Amino acid sequence: MAMCEKAKSISGHPEGPYRAVEALDGLAHIAFEGKDTLDKLFDHSVQRFGKAACLGTRDVLSEETETQPNGKVFKKLVLGEYQWMSYEEVNQAARFFGSGLTSLGQQPKSTIAIFCETRAEWMITAQACFKHNFPLVTLYATLGEDAVAYGLNECGATHLITSVELMETKLKSILSQVPALTHVIYVDNKEVSSDGYPESLVIQSMQSVTDLGAKPENLNVAVEQPLPSDLAVVMYTSGSTGTPKGVMIVHSNLIAGMAGQCQRIPGLGHQDTYIGYLPLAHVLELTAEMSCLTHGCRVGYSSPQTLSDQSTKIKKGSKGDCTVLQPTLMAAVPEIMDRIYKNVMSKVQDTNYIQRTLFKMGYNYKLEQLKQGKDTPICNTLLFGKVKALLGGNIRRMLSGGAPLSPATQYFMNVCFCPVSNGYGLTETCGAGTITDVTDESTKRVGAPLICSEIKLRDWLEGGYTSEDKPNPRGEIMIGGPNVCLGYYKNDQLNEDFWVDDNGQRWFCTGDIGEVHPDGCLQIVDRKKDLVKLQVGEYVSLGKVESVLKNCPLVDNICAYANSDQSYVICFVVPNQKHLKALASKCGVEGELGELCGHPTMEAEVLKAMKEIATSSKLLRFEIPTKVCLSPEPWTPETGLVTDAFKLKRTELKQHYLSDIERMYGAK
Structure with a gap:
């Protein structure tokens, strides 16, 4: 069956730039009836869907503790129905909260920070900031204390919105290191003691700030509306390398990116319900939720620990969020789908x-x-x-x-x-780049460029990727369009990955290697940072090795590793507990999970199973790991070994397993 052409090279050359066939006459800057800033966009939704349900949160009916056989204590929840705020109620809450922040001294065009879990109050805060032209600095709730202090100091925000749990577990120990901060506002409806916090800090609830903003004398203060070119968000990435970087995103960037994404979701409308559980500080979740609100959908909040009936925080016999909400739309990272x-x-x-x-x-x-x-x-x-x-x-x-x-x-x-639609984009491109079409049944591909973007390939000779490659052109992916952000906040030396062409269009060099198929769809084939040259001169793509070996039933997660002064690849594996225990029983090996993971017989058996998968998947001899280290502890964003999108943090993993690396390579 011949493939329908979805994108074309507008230059006629194999390196591109490639544009979606719907955008050959020009890229989409604005699609939402001319609404060119995020505050206008939400106002438009309020006018159209005023009384309809907008943001939903489940009541907590009871909270219990459950002791596991290994002595660990887990918190278990019994949750009730979703309680909904209408579009009008969300709009009023955002207006009052923004007015309250103004009366506390928050200035237009001055940054304000949010360090909070995904919940309705996060979105209300964002809408308040868009209305009042406060650039919102977003920090992942799973960032470590040092990274949070770094982000807060770099952005210089005076006001911080957070939750009581994060105040107690992460912020308390670092607030003395963030001298610019004057106000901490917590989103929970409870009393908080100021004991242990710097005396200079004003700590109050979101409700009290909202009540302050509702007073006529504060509500009638003139509001400075943002321009499309004004900063909307500074998004700190929990990047897979080094300290977090703040990506500067203006209103027009987000509008363009969302216009591109929405065009690939047929029938998006008020009959849809979206479940929000990924971090709102991640561009995928933020743009997905805001796109849904633009079309009148309901957004019901959840978390990875309460998503299904079997989730870790849901009490046995009670219902998880999906069962109660019955969503029609959701975003997910591959790690979560692999688990399902x-x-x-x-x-x-x-x-x-x-x-x-x-x-x-x-x-x-x-x-x-x-x-x-x-x-x-x-x-x-x-x-x-x-x-x-x-x-x-x-x-x-x-x-x-x-x-x-x-x-x-x-x-x-x-x-x-x-x-499932596969998407490809980065924080630096507002999460927009490509998304597979609803009719595309192929795998491994990420679709054609969105109507807001174009894709170009740049030869990377060292890695052996060029636009002359057969059967399809390959190279480093560059994304151009109105969705490409301004650069990194206060970090000019990192901005060399951004450039502007002769037509004034912004571009970003992604560091990912792509291949463009004859129908104009993109496949990600490698990443520059994942390529390691072995002692003998062969290049190994660690990402390729990992994606193949994840198909082994014994493997829940894997990180391949290679040293350039060595001749073979090694790997760290989080094994599937059920399959590992069954294999141990078959091999006559007894013990708890930690003992099984450290047992030489189990290492050898897991390696043998992985080699069978590697051989059947045609990995080359030098790409197949020779030694394995089994980890009884799963890698979660909380451990700091993976990002919030569950991407491997290779530097942190290397540090974590340093003694195992020396053991597997024979310490020198």
Whole structure:
């Protein structure tokens, strides 16, 4: 079946620039009925959807502690129904809160910081800042204390919005190191003692600031509305390398990026419900939620610990957020989809032979039908209804971003849940770059350029990637368009990755290596920083090795590592507990998880299983890891070993496993 052309090289040359066929006459700067700033955009939504449900939060009915067999104590929640604020109520809360901040001395065009979990108050704060032209500095809730202090000092914000939990666990110890800060505002409805905090700091609740702003004498103060060129957000990345960088994003950047994203989500409208649980300090979640609010959707809040009935913080027998909310749309990073895939497939393996065979037959049948553009209503009801219920039963579309999604996981999500759109973008491009089309059934690709962007390839001779490569041109990906941000905050030496062409268009050099297919769609094939040259001269792509070996059932997460003065690759693996214990039992090895991970027999068995996958996937001999270190502790953003999008932090992982690296390479 011939592929429909989705993008073209407007220069006629294989390196591009490539544009979506819908944007050959020019890139989209503004799509939302001429609303050119974020405050105007939300005002427009309030006019259209005023009384409709906007932001939803579940009531906490009870909180209990549960002691695990290993002695660890887990907090378990019983949650009630979602309570909704209408568009008008959110708008009023944002207006009052912004007015309250003004009366506390917050100035237009002066930065204000938010260090908080994903919740309705985060979005209300953002809308308040957009209305009053306060550039919002966003910091991930999972950043370490040093990184938070660094970001707050660099941006110089005087006011900080946060939660009581983060105040107690992370901020208390560093606030004395942030002298510019004068006000800390917490979003929770509870009393907080000022004991242990600097005396010069004014600490108050979001509600008290909102009440202050509602007073007529404060509400009637003139508001300085932002211009499209004004700074909207300074987004600190929890980057995979070094200290966090603040990306400067103006109103027109976000408007352009969202215009591009929304064009790839057919039928987006007030009948949709979006579940928000990824960090709002991440550009993928922020633009997804704001795009939904622009089209009148409901946004219900959740967290990775309360997402499903089986989630870690949900008390056994009570309902997770997806079951109650029944969302139609969600964004997810591949790590979360990989977990769902492995959990479901593991449960299928535990069923009897007839049930397993029926599932497999139905799965393969539906996969073939989907590839032909058809659906299977009977299979959906009889075989996949229970699986689909894990995410509420109504999901119609998922957006995957942040890292490559494996073909096996993508096929599984397409069959059991709904079509998955793969997206590619960076904080520096407002999360916009490419998204796969709703009709694209291919895997490993990230789609054609959005209508706000164009893509260009630059030869990288050292890595062996050029526009003359066959069968398709390859090279470092550069993204251009009105969604490309201004650069890094107070960090001019890092701004060499940004440039402006002869037509005045901004570009960003991504550091990722791409291949453009004949239909104009992009595939990410490598990353400059992930390429290591071995002692003998061969180049190994660590990302490629990891994506192949993640398909091994024993592997939950993996980091490949290679030293340039060595001749072989090693790796660290977070094993799948269930499969590892079953394998240990088969091998006659006994012990707790930590003991199994340190056992030489188990290391050898896991390595053997990975080598089988590597060989069948045609990895070259020198790409296949020779030694493995098993980690009993999972890598989460809280451990500091992965980013909030679950990308590996290679520098931190190297430090964490330094003694194991020396052991596996033979200490010199």
